[in-house]
Amino acid sequence: xxxxxxxxxxxxxxxxxxxxxxxxxxxxxxxxxxxxxxxxxxxxxxxxxxxxxxxxxxxxxxxxxxxxxxxxxxxxxxxxxxxxxxxxxxxxxxxxxxxxxxxxxxxxxxxxxxxxxxxxxxxxxxxxxxxxxxxxxxxxxxxxxxxxxxxxxxxxxxxxxxxxxxxxxxxxxxxxxxxxxxxxxxxxxxxxxxxxxxxxxxxxxxxxxxxxxxxxxxxxxxxxxxxxxxxxxxxxxxxxxxxxxxxxxxxxxxxxxxxxxxxxxxxxxxxxxxxxx
DNA sequence: CATCAGGCGAGAC
DNA sequence: GTCTCGCCTGAT
Numbered sequence: 119x120x121x122x123x124x125x126x127x128x129x130x131x132x133x134x135x136x137x138x139x140x141x142x143x144x145x146x147x148x149x150x151x152x153x154x155x156x157x158x159x160x161x162x163x164x165x166x167x168x169x170x171x172x173x174x175x176x177x178x179x180x181x182x183x184x185x186x187x188x189x190x191x192x193x194x195x196x197x198x199x200x201x202x203x204x205x206x207x208x209x210x211x212x213x214x215x216x217x218x219x220x221x222x223x224x225x226x227x228x229x230x231x232x233x234x235x236x237x238x239x240x241x242x243x244x245x246x247x248x249x250x251x252x253x254x255x256x257x258x259x260x261x262x263x264x265x266x267x268x269x270x271x272x273x274x275x276x277x278x279x280x281x282x283x284x285x286x287x288x289x290x291x292x293x294x295x296x297x298x299x300x301x302x303x304x305x306x307x308x309x310x311x312x313x314x315x316x317x318x319x320x321x322x323x324x325x326x327x328x329x330x331x332x333x334x335x336x337x338x339x340x341x342x343x344x345x346x347x348x349x350x351x352x353x354x355x356x357x358x359x360x361x362x363x364x365x366x367x368x369x370x371x372x373x374x375x376x377x378x379x380x381x382x383x384x385x386x387x388x389x390x391x392x393x394x395x
Numbered sequence: 396c397a398t399c400a401g402g403c404g405a406g407a408c
Numbered sequence: 409g410t411c412t413c414g415c416c417t418g419a420t
Contacts, residue, residue, distance in 0.1 A: 231402085232403065236401080237400095285417050325403065328402090347401090
């Protein structure tokens, strides 16, 4: 168990921001995550984050995964002070970080995310992992399922994928898994490309459109100039940026700002639901 | 019962 | 190129 001090890190916000579907709360200020084939528990008390792992594992795996070396406060400080909406959104979600997630896992996860809600996305992914992922056990004895390999999903029967509650996305996963497992699309090549080239390549996958491709670019390839446009963001752009979002001003930070805008709108929607009850 | 959830592909034009 | 339409499924 090691403690890291960090400002602008909120395990809760990372968990709720909908970029990582395999991180969840598991008690008071406690969270668990399966990523990089590993199981991690963390706890947070204000600026102290307790990682339940060795020093070495933190430095070789989690420091990069959670993007700990990036100064998000500085990015937020670069927001135009006259943009009160963006300033409020960034302040609200200042603990979010753009994770460095697995490319293959993000492709499948965001295929599932389309026209879907976060609760059901998690359920679908968990079912896939339990059915097709390898069962493992952490150092402290917690059993978990790793994310399925390209081979395991490529070899899955379409009807069995439907049985995981994936709906019409089943055929996208079936086809995309086969494209990747067969080598028709070489994932390793994407790492050498810039944002535009990587996106163009991802769009060749059946079921991957502009929005899903942007999510993969941002959350796996860490192309922070990618700016995924979903229903929330489109609503925000329409209401707050009728003249268009100032991409020229924010450049490579646009994708990070997108996350603040997305999370702010998502949470406000949830608050409305709660107040109705 | 309709509508919506972090859209996409297919077909019409 | 742009537009419309249908689509699995569960929650409200």
